[in-house]
Every structure is written in structure tokens, then in C-alpha cells.
Amino acid sequence: MEKVGFMLFLAMTMCWATLADSVSRTSVNREASEDDDDIDRRLRLLNKPAVKNIQSADGDIIDCVDMHKQPAFDHPTLKNHVIQTKPSIKLPSEDRATKKESSTPIISQTWQKSGSCPEGTIPIRRIRRQDLLRASSPNQFGKMYHPHSQDHVANSTLDEIGRKVVINGTKVSLPYTKDRDQAILLTVGYNYIGASGDINLWNPSVDLPDDFTTAQIWLLGGPGDKYESVEAGWMVNPKLYGDKQTRLFTHWTVDASVSTGCFDLTCSGFVQTSSEVALGSALGPISSEAAQYQISVGLFLDPNTSNWWLRLTNNLVLGYFPASLFSYLKRSAIMVNWGGQVYSTMVKKTPHTRTAMGSGAYSEALHGRACYINHVRIMDFSLSLKYPEWVGVYNDQVYCYNGQNHRDGYIGEPVFYFGGPGQNHFCP
Template identity: 25%
Template sequence: MISPKKLILPTFSALGLITVAKSDRTLSLEKDEKELVRSLTSINKLAIKSFQNQVHCFAFRQTEHGDILDCIDINKQLAFDHPLLKNHTIQFAVAEYRHQVFGAKVNFSIWEPEVSPTQFSSASMLIAQGSTEQFQSIRAGWIVYQWLNQNHSRLYTYWTADGFIKTGCYNILCPGFVQVSARIPFGILFGPVSVYDGPQYEVGIRIYKDGNTGDWWLVVYDENVGYWPNSLFTKAGLGHGASLVAYGGEVYSPVKEKSPSMGSAHFPSEGYLKAAYVTNFEVVEGSVATKPLFPVTLFSSTPNFWYNAIFFGGPGKCV
């Protein structure tokens, strides 16, 4: 049985994430630009066109949206350029077991806010551990960010093992994440998207720690997309579980630009069908075996829930 006291931190963190996102727009895109230059050499690999064994190959194909997916031998993907993963092997068998907080899941309503080339707007789940200097985190959700994926709402992740100092990146722009799914790549376009006062569409995302290997797995639409190997993290960080789970929205724009909208571009007070929301959020704590997912008990001084949902978003336009 999970005590309500233990769950106050994850729930308030979800609400705090929105606040932090609004105040975080003073940051510069210089960090992202440097990261892109640093990553170009690593990611400039020739695609291996091998279709003999589709289990071990990401097929070359063009999606209905025009995206080109090249085929790369699963054992030669960028993840294994990481020095800690030189002798790593692909792992498909997964058992869910971990003490402390070792997993979380959530459903996000999918929206497609308008952004300029220097802005982004996203909704994501964050799992984190560690002090400021040793902060380690994994984030996953949808994002509209032209620098990363052109326009439209797409699947993304971001991870770090040292507070964003030397490690971490979006998606697979640096060594680390091991992709195992040939159906759901990073950057896949979400569609259709939710309509204001109309149909609502969701994506379900789960991140959990394998009790045998310690790897952190990403699951999207009930499919194992891949994992961040436990060797990327320290025992003081995500190598020994997580202490923070947060859900919410985030936007970014340069200081002199008006901020983009978040979610549906409408305030949380408008509620279901009109505001963006997260729902079905669950966390995993304690020594439990198969699929140990339990509902989160919500605590808030200003509750605004729809079937255990948290609404977020707004029109932006702030400078």
C-alpha cells in the first residue's frame, strides 16, 4: 500500500514543472546549438541496407508523412559508441522489479501548438534523482520543435547523467539510448491531434526500471521502444532508482520573443475538451513483482481534476 505522504512530491512536482517551464524561457539556444555541432560527427553514419533479418534491422522506408527511416544494424546503432556500452548486448526479456520509485506511466492529450523556428512547446513526464551537480533524469513526451523535428507534434526524449554538463541529449543524437523497436522511432509524428471542443487524442508513455538489469525502459503505446542502460547512471542517481516523478507542459522562447502557447493554448480552468491534460498517471514504489503500477493519490490546494486528470496550458504571448 502506497502512503499518501510519499506521493505528495511527485504530484506537486507535476504542477511545479509548469511553473518552472514558464520561468525557464530566459535560457539561450546557444546550448542546443553547441550540442548539435558536437553531435554531428557522432551521428553521421552510413545506413546499412540489410533486409535479411528484420528483427535486427530498422527498415529503410518512407512514412506517409514523408519521413525517411534508414536501416541500421541494431548492434551498430549510435548508442554503442558510448564508452560505457562497448560490450553491451541487446536485451529483450524484461522483468519489472525495483525498490523505491522505479517506474511511472501517464497519458497525455496530444496537441500541436504553433511555434517559431527558435521556440518549442511540449508535454512530458520526468523521472529524476540526484543533487544539482549529479542530477540524473529521463524525460519523454511529445514536442513541437523545428530545430529537432521540423513542425508537428512528435515523440521525443531527453536524458542526462550529470545535470546537463557533459552527458545527455535529445532522442538518439548522442550515444546512450538503445533502440529495439522498428515500429516506433523517435521523431514519429503523432496524428491525429486533439481538437478544441472536439475529439481528444492521447499517447500513453511508461518508463520503468528493469529489476534484473537496472536498465530504464521506454514504452509508448504499449510497445517497448528501447532502453537507457543502467551503466549510464550512478548509484547516487538513477542507477539506484528515482525520487522524483513530474508530469506537465513546458515551453521555450528566446528572451526577446513572445512565448509560444502551451498545450491547447487555453487555460486549465476551461477543463476537458478545451484544455490540455495528463491522466492515468501512476507510479511504482516498493518491492513488487510483475507490472507493479499503482494509482497516484492527488494533493493540491486548487484541485482541477477530470477523472484524476491534471489540466495545464495557456496562450503564451509573454515577453
């Protein structure tokens, strides 16, 4: 009898185990199916129907998409937006007067060797399944990794969470940036409606899977704990792009990147008007000690529409950040930054990330070895470009990355050099 009872108990246990395993498998399969559905929905939203496809030699696929069907118009404030095909004013032209002869301006992308997009379309780098799988979720793809939480900011004053730099004898607080090291030249004190510079092109190494490194220009407006910004330059970002190539990028936010904004055209916002250049595509050639290459980047507010236009090398106008995205930046910016940043959860910690900034060399290496931004300019309501009246230099961790505004002798204006290797003997 005991034997029969034991066998019955064993049979029931096996039955329950089989049932539990079946329920678990069903649950896992359902979750996997839901994740696949989310990815498929996101891919359909990101990759608009193309008029033409271009296979780039570097592995990218460029889709030529009708300008009026680009991702920008998925943004709720742009549902009835009418595209502004060109600025209402003549944007200031690049001034070659102070450029070094050994520095060659470029705006070359690998995909351009394989074809071009028809007039009325814009080139968009196709997003693939593996791109979304690298993100924390399909909806987070293309967004800045949250640099701080709202709770932290809400319980802190700007002085407590900010960084300090002295400009023209005045202490200036910079916005808090957790998980980011910066080496920047900055200016404050006026209302700015434009900024530009020539950014030296390098390919710094990236250490950790979630790290990225940039060389860029950005204009900021609004309170420091919830600033708005428009940004552009070059970036190495394996998590976003799937490789370690140097790529053209844009970014915007209206809340210090806590929940808004994104890179390139990976979510709605930036309106592209040019068929010649693709955001997120690789740039070249890369600088070396033997030859220096650079891209010109300028961001300018159209005073009649309040849209922020992006101008690149050879006065190519790429498109704009629409005024409807912003509150403070509709009028002007109150701070301009030029320089580099490294994002990593291992900055300001030990061991520090080995992700490099700029060329990977410190600013002291100067021309030919260190990354630079030259021909630094701001624009105010006079609508003319000028070197800023007051500037300051800020370095988060000077032994990891640094910057300096260097002038050769007493002739000419300064050039901002910046960069560094990350973790080393002095930056453990």
C-alpha cells in the same frame, strides 16, 4: 620623380590588398571545408547503414538499421553492451478503468503507412545536412540547449537557485531551469522505480526559431544542481526536427543537461529494441474540440538490470536507457514530474515568447480544450502501479502557462490539466 614614387606606392598597395584578399579567401575556404568535413563525419556517425529505407509521406526517411549497429553503442560505456531484448520482469499494463470514453489512445506515425521494418532492425529517422546546419555546431546537434552554466550552479546553493512547492506540508526545492517555463504535477517522498500517464496529443504553436514545447513525464534522481533524468512524451521542436509537427521524443541527462544527454537517437545512449515505432517521428491524429487523442507513456526500472524501460500505448515496449549511463538512477528516482515545459531565451523576460504549451489553452479550459495527463501513476518496489500518495502543482509563470489537478465532483481521481498561450495581455 614624385609621380614615379606615387605609382610605385600604388602598385605595392594593390599587391598587398590582392595578397590579403587571397589569404582571407583561402582562410574562409579552409574554414568552410573544415565545417563541411565536420558535418560529413557527424552524418556518417549518426546515419548507420540501413537494411531498408522507407520514404514517409511527411518528408521523413526512415532507415531500418540492424539493432546491434544502432547509435547507442557509440557511447563509451556501451562498447561491450549486450542488448537486453525484453524486461526481466513483466511491466505493469495500462489500466483503462478511469479513461474517458471520448479520449482515444493512439500510437500512429505517418511513416508506418509507407512500410515496416524487418524483425531484428529498428526504425531510425534519417538525419540530413540541413538538420545539422540548424545546430550551433555538428557536435551539439540533438542535445538540450544548456539551461544554465556550471559556474552559476557552483556559486549558488540549491535554495538560492531552486523553486519551491509545498507537498504534504513540506517545502520542496525544484531544480533550477533557466530559459524554461514549466507547469507540472510532481511527487516526492518515496523511491520511485516507475511512472506513467496518458498524455493528450496537441500541436501547439512555436514562436521563435530556437524555442520548443513539450508534454511529458520525467523521473529525476541525484542532487538538484546536477540531477539525472529519464524523460519521454511529445514535442514540437523546429530547430531539432526542421518542422512544427508533434513528434514522439525521449531525453536523458546525468548533469542537469549541462553537457550530457540528448533527444531520441541523435546521439548515443538510448537502446531501442522495437521495430514498430520511430523516435522523433510525427504522431497523429491531433486532438481538437471535436475529438481527443492521447498516447500512453511509462518509464520503468528493471530491478534486476537497472535499465529504464520505455513503454508506450498498447503496452509496446520500445527500448531502454542503460544502467551504465547513470549513478543515482541505477537505484531509483526521488522525484516524478508530469506536465509541460516551454524552452525559450524569452521566458521570464519581456516580451515573453508566444510559444504555446499544451493545446495553447490554460488549464481552466478543461476537457476538450486544455491539454491533460490522466491516469497518473507511480511504481515502487511493490511493482504495482498506484496514484501517488502526495502530489503538488508548480507553475513558473501562472499568467503565461498554468496547471491544475482537477477532479470532476467527488467521484474518480484527479486529471492534471496544463498549458497556455505564452505572451498575451496578462503575460506581456
